[in-house]
Amino acid sequence: MSSCSHPVLRRLAAQHSPAWAEELPEPFVLRPDSPLSLAQLADLFARRLSELRGEAHYAPEVDDAVPILTHLVQRHGLTRVTCADVPWLTSLVHRAWWDPLTHDVRQADGSVTTAHVLIADTGTVVVAAGPMAHRGATALPRVHIVVAHREQIVYSLGDALTRIIDVAGNDGLPSDILFITGPSRTSDIEKTLVIPAQGPAALHVILIENG
Amino acid sequence: MTVSLFVPCYIDQLWPSAAASMARVLRRVEVDIEYRPAQTCCGQPAFNAGHFAEARDVAEAFVHVFRGADVIVSPSGSCVAMVKRRYPALFAGHPLLEEACAIGDRMYELSQFLVDVLGVDKLGAELHRRAVFQDGCQSLRELGIHDQPRRLLRSVRGLTVAPLDHSGSCCGFGGLFATRFGALSAAMADETIQSALARKAECIISTEASCLLHLRGRIERRKLGIETMHLAEVLATREGARA
């Protein structure tokens, strides 16, 4: 788009106002009072997630995630589970659940994904688009299970944004980055909180401590 | 230091006892007071309605009247807010700009003056009433006046001030708003009155005579039995004099 040609841009350019902040102020960074250990970050994350009616589950080793997955699938009565196409994750899910996996996200009633990064301060799971999972895997099925490692937890939204851009670079951002903060909800009806609204009713995060 | 009294036109004519009480209170704490009779208005009604030219002319006269005054005290927080917060913009590019800003620096609402400048919070007042206090919007939000009147009222013997739900919520006067959107303005007054009655208040107290006039007009129309008193009138009562 040529900047000189568009009438809107010409009109906007005529209204420059140097009186308002010559220098662009620095971004504001939210920091914790003191740095938190990984264990403290995990605790904070779990607490925030539970405040949002999500659930955190601890797995000391990768293999310990298997019985948790089995339990969750049974508890929610899931029959059509879709899983992100990540080898270590699919092998876990195959061990946890004997039925074949669903590949159509539209039909699935449960989905298992990895995460890009987790945010302790807000209880947020960040999932980025990629070849591994259909974009709809985080929203269409009724139950969403995330398997992540404790090292993936950072303190703040700002820390997560930094990690994302460091990994991707300005040019390499995926088409979709989703920050999930609890299962889906609405308060549109007389300000009464209802979970779920249109997305998942349940959000589970399995945190692997080692490995 | 001599305190020059600013009594806006509507208090001069419609509620002079608020200003008279202010004068008596200031005398009680042994402050020298003067009253410059050429004063009329700070220009706020015209300014708020968007008539900047007329407002500026009247504001200019205000600056002339109070030239050389040490300190100006008014029973109206909204007028003080006008001078302190709006005069700089109103006088932009005007030869009197500096003087107009300087006057704002020396101007106070009564409770502000008593508590923040004189450090006084006991006046020997006595009034046996159950009351609520309604904040004036400009006093509260433009001047930060909240604790000062409450402190002063706490020292009034016999007076109970119950907390008012949404005491900072506008009573609905808003100058010309009251006549332009009369039904809405009255409905907003009714909310304030209802909150006061819910607290079993016999009296609504405020630093703003304009709010009180509006509430009083509504109270009288609805024939409700709740009084309105200006803060200065409450403070001017005397211990021992039953009222």
Added chain:
Amino acid sequence: MSAEPTASAPHVPTRTPRDPASRTSFAQRTEEALLDPFLRVKLRDALDQALAARAARADELPQFEEMRRRAGDIRRHVIGRLAEHVEQFIETAESRGVRVFLAEGAASARQYVVDLARQHGAEHVVKSKSMVTEEIGLFDALAEAGIDVVESDLGEFLAKLAGDAPSHLTAPVVHLSRADIGHLLEEKLGVPFTDRPEEITAIVRDHLRAKFLGSRLGITGANFLVGETGSAVVIENEGNVRLTTSLPPVHVIVAGIERIVPRWADLELFLTLLAASAGGQRLTAYTSVFTGPRREHETGGPDELHIVLVDAGRSDILADPMLREALCCIRCGACLNTCPVYRRVGGHAYGYTYPGPIGQLLAAGLWDAPSGYELAHACTLCSACHGICPVGIDTPALLIQLRNTAIEAGKHAMLRCWPVRLWRWLMLHPAMYRFAARTIGRHGVARFPSLAAAAMPGWVAHRELPAIAPRSFGRLWRDTRGFTDE
């Protein structure tokens, strides 16, 4: 005092007139709103909840005030150099494969989306909540083009079903009770009546699922556009934005040109502040950051991403050195929640897409109609909005400015002129003012009370007139020698 009404009366839909030459005025519409006793109760409870949540979250953030100041400064910087930021955004977004259309007016914005839908054979379209699409009348334009549009946000869906416009920026059906909604679904969807929020939500969820699966075009708004990366950020709680953007092969975002934040890192501040100010959340349930259409190796997501940047009068607001501050707004809705006027009459009384204090500013700027100026007067200048605004927009000061603009433009000057001139003359001639107060004021009112009442109809319709005191303060001062005679 009669008891507060708690039961719900049948809801009568209020179609917000988008026609600027609307027949009713704000004053008339407020009087209608005041006749509805249930509206007050519904509004008060809902808005108080949002305010309490915001206050609790603000307490949690020790740097909240500093965050507001920084946000205000960053937004002012962007608005002060909007052309640069818009150009940067267009450049980066296009380099990521986004098709950007810069729409001068509402008509061209609507046409772009309609053409896009036709091009892709999209007979069924899903959209998520976007105030700017309301502003430009996109829904009706698509419907007129024979395209079936579904509003997928629960509140917006219900509003459309009821034939209403949304009445709040972030809570579209705050004016409806659960019983209202239950009856609505019973009537329009033929489901058995229920007023339980969970059941209502489940009904709408099921109804909308099929729509998402069947659409070839998804339309959303955007809360922020990131200049540095060309990303569009969309926040929500329900998940309908996710559904709107995961399945259809084409996604179009409609956003005002002023939505820009300069840097990726700025998202921390703005997302935190917006979630806090709107409803006291740390973050909304879903924050989507869209950068370009689906990449080759990604599964799901649109093959084409279009962004329609809408001017539609914003550049005119920008041209006004004072009013441009209104473009800093991040649409959190807090000013509505705290405005004593909005709280009393609700959003439909404003008769404009954007209600509340921010709406009063935008109406005068974007909607060049007499009603725009009337809205500028519909404010008591209490400044509650200024006190709560996360970017510090001084709405009362701007409304006074708008009142002045209307006067200078001579639109409302003639009839109103003489009282102000008279007032000015009296204020500049203290002796005359005192004489007039004594004679016409005190004696005149005493002898001709009905004339006095006739002079102030707006006041006396609802209130008794105050009496002029027998002795003015000036007189008292003289008589008591400055209160020394007592």
